[in-house]
Amino acid sequence: MVVKVYGDRLSQPSRAIIIFCKINGIEFEEIRTDILKNQHHSPEYKEINPMRQIPAIVDGDLKLFESHAILIYLSCAYPQVASTWYPDDVYKRAKIHSVLDWHHNFLRRGAAGFIFNTVLAPLSGIHSYPQVIIQVEEILLRSLSKLEHVWLKDGPFLAGNSQPSIADLLLACEIMQLELLSEKDRHRILSPYVKVVKWVEDTKSAVAPHFDEAHELLFESQKRFREQMATKAMKTQARSKM
Amino acid sequence: MVVKVYGDRLSQPSRAIIIFCKINGIEFEEIRTDILKNQHHSPEYKEINPMRQIPAIVDGDLKLFESHAILIYLSCAYPQVASTWYPDDVYKRAKIHSVLDWHHNFLRRGAAGFIFNTVLAPLSGIHSYPQVIIQVEEILLRSLSKLEHVWLKDGPFLAGNSQPSIADLLLACEIMQLELLSEKDRHRILSPYVKVVKWVEDTKSAVAPHFDEAHELLFESQKRFREQMATKAMKTQARSKM
Numbered sequence: 001m002v003v004k005v006y007g008d009r010l011s012q013p014s015r016a017i018i019i020f021c022k023i024n025g026i027e028f029e030e031i032r033t034d035i036l037k038n039q040h041h042s043p044e045y046k047e048i049n050p051m052r053q054i055p056a057i058v059d060g061d062l063k064l065f066e067s068h069a070i071l072i073y074l075s076c077a078y079p080q081v082a083s084t085w086y087p088d089d090v091y092k093r094a095k096i097h098s099v100l101d102w103h104h105n106f107l108r109r110g111a112a113g114f115i116f117n118t119v120l121a122p123l124s125g126i127h128s129y130p131q132v133i134i135q136v137e138e139i140l141l142r143s144l145s146k147l148e149h150v151w152l153k154d155g156p157f158l159a160g161n162s163q164p165s166i167a168d169l170l171l172a173c174e175i176m177q178l179e180l181l182s183e184k185d186r187h188r189i190l191s192p193y194v195k196v197v198k199w200v201e202d203t204k205s206a207v208a209p210h211f212d213e214a215h216e217l218l219f220e221s222q223k224r225f226r227e228q229m230a231t232k233a234m235k236t237q238a239r240s241k242m
Numbered sequence: 243m244v245v246k247v248y249g250d251r252l253s254q255p256s257r258a259i260i261i262f263c264k265i266n267g268i269e270f271e272e273i274r275t276d277i278l279k280n281q282h283h284s285p286e287y288k289e290i291n292p293m294r295q296i297p298a299i300v301d302g303d304l305k306l307f308e309s310h311a312i313l314i315y316l317s318c319a320y321p322q323v324a325s326t327w328y329p330d331d332v333y334k335r336a337k338i339h340s341v342l343d344w345h346h347n348f349l350r351r352g353a354a355g356f357i358f359n360t361v362l363a364p365l366s367g368i369h370s371y372p373q374v375i376i377q378v379e380e381i382l383l384r385s386l387s388k389l390e391h392v393w394l395k396d397g398p399f400l401a402g403n404s405q406p407s408i409a410d411l412l413l414a415c416e417i418m419q420l421e422l423l424s425e426k427d428r429h430r431i432l433s434p435y436v437k438v439v440k441w442v443e444d445t446k447s448a449v450a451p452h453f454d455e456a457h458e459l460l461f462e463s464q465k466r467f468r469e470q471m472a473t474k475a476m477k478t479q480a481r482s483k484m
Contacts, residue, residue: 050392069339097311104346150292
């Protein structure tokens with residue numbers, strides 16, 4: 001019996017779960033649930049996750065959604081997972097939970113919100129309000145600053161750890177979503193945070209070659225999205241000159 | 243040595259931690275960090291929590307923030323806490339994590355967002371955009387529906403449990419924040435969800451008398467806020483007739 005992983009590699013938490021299973025030798029079957037085709041809204045998928053979100057897993061009788069919960073579960077249920085991923089020590093574990101909770105409320109809101117409002121919404125014909133874009137960019141920049149100055153203050157990995165934990169994997173995959181921006185925007189937003197940039201590289205190396213492999217689809221989409229955004233910008237410019 | 247709890251009983255996660263310590267006989271010192279007076283932005287508090295948010299705890303050498311992380315830590319570090327609060331069983335624990343993660347992204351965003359934009363922002367002279375209010379109300383209503391039809395489907399407490407867990411306490415305190423709305427709005431939003439209303443009462447009873455005691459400040463504020471909102475509405479009405 002293998003773990004069934006329902007996800008889409010365009011989604012950052014789906015990639016984190018796939019990388020985690022591969023690096024830890026957890027046998028899994030990846031069931032692509034294409035978000036751009038709304039497959040997470042199918043009646044079959046509702047049986048897996050009534051919240052209709054990806055990722056989700058099925059492991060025997062257990063159906064589980066929410067990526068943090070999934071990685072904690074896999075860390076505890078599969079004995080081959082090294083304890084550095086999710087420490088047994090109550091203090092170290094508390095710090096990992098603290099990072100994970102902070103991720104939900106800040107980095108994820110900022111990064112996913114910014115990508116949605118500046119890339120995915122315009123390309124899908126959904127209107128984004130300028131004040132919303134300003135707000136999510138502020139959250140994103142503040143989150144990157146906290147990553148740099150708080151979470152990466154005491155060591156190469158989050159919360160002062162010397163080895164990556166599930167928090168590093170989840171948050172590094174979140175940062176990778178910024179690859180969907182134009183090169184100029186990505187550079188403007190990310191490059192001031194040198195520790196963050198180095199930490200993403202270190203996390204990537206620690207789980208090589210699975211990180212790059214899981215991100216191939218993202219880079220394919222990057223190319224397509226950047227071309228579409230450039231065409232859109234040219235059209236808007238031409239229209240404003242008419 | 244007792245746990246120091248930095249919080250403000252106007253904040254829903256602060257109340258959850260206080261109630262949890264009381265019902266489990268964890269000795270603690272409550273250090274009020276008044277959010278309306280911006281005490282969470284003081285240099286002293288930054289040493290406790292560099293994210294400048296409440297609640298936070300100090301337990302010996304450990305400084306910890308994020309309420310979910312705090313309640314998980316207290317459940318594991320204090321042996322007198324019954325395992326029903328945070329089950330040892332890996333499957334049951336996974337479900338609790340799933341509820342807690344869902345809380346961050348849905349119920350909390352909806353409830354706290356709605357209260358901020360319809361009560362706290364107007365009373366503080368902060369402009370709220372109508373489209374933002376529509377969006378957070380939608381998230382709130384969808385979250386209440388998921389609470390009713392998914393999380394409370396299989397038992398009196400969340401995720402099919404017969405006893406309350408830390409998830410029940412945290413989410414019930416979140417719902418209580420809706421007391422800051424006008425009676426009409428609160429009734430309109432909450433009353434269709436009969437299981438949710440009953441579950442809040444059951445959670446309250448399970449931790450009596452600490453739930454009511456921890457919410458006294460909220461009800462005092464409710465009275466004041468409702469009067470202020472009514473005065474504001476009357477002034478707006480009078481101005482529109484001029």
